[in-house]
Amino acid sequence: MAKATTQIEKRVLSQAEQDARSLSELISAVAQHKDALIVFLDIIGELHASGALEIVQGALKNRQAIGAIGLDQLNKSGAQNLIKNSMSTLQFLGKLDPVKMETMLTSVAAGVEHAVQPADEEPKQSVGLLKLMQQLRDPEVSASLMMLMRFLRGMGEAKQQE
Known part of the structure; x- marks a missing residue:
């Protein structure tokens, strides 16, 4: 008869083995997503060349000061009204049928173009x-x-x- 198991020993990986396993998983993921990583690195390169990364880095490093400035701006008179009016405008625009709105705006644009014709095209007349x-x-x-x-x-x- 076999002897009963009373204790289970769990094998603990050493730090070197954990690092090797993590590195292997990372290499596998890089190989799996090679094309996406190349595009991502190209985007990062373009952002760096344009100076946008430095701007983002500066904003992140100074986030507390920027947040304080933002809160000061929100506390100025009129800022709350601006936010409320913006929200009301967005709600209003959400209620409109896009096709009808496009028709109306196209008509308004044509009316504006017709209204501001050069003076030499239409003689001045009293109405x-x-x-x-x-x-x-x-x-x-x-x-x-x-x-x-x-x-x-x-x-x-x-x-x-x-």
Whole structure:
């Protein structure tokens, strides 16, 4: 009959064996990710050449002073309003349909381009009531006015619901 095992001896690696195992794992990982490491080293080289690494290093070394300056700026009057307004603007933009917003901004850009045409392309004219009435028959002017009126109606409805 076999003798019962009453004690298990765990083999503890020496520091040299642990270092050798770690080095072997590291070499294996480098070989496995060679292409990614080459790209990463190229990026680091470009950052160093542009001086960006030195900027980041300086910012990290002076992080406490930079943090203190940042907090001082946040404590100035108006900073909280700026942050709140920025958040409100981001929430507002998140509610808008991107396709409709693109259509609206494209129309605004075209309107701005048309409005600032050089003076020599369009003779200076005074705008009288008759001229305004004639412009209302223009389909482009009519479409713009209808868009503006729908915008004002929607804004008014939202204002009344407050």
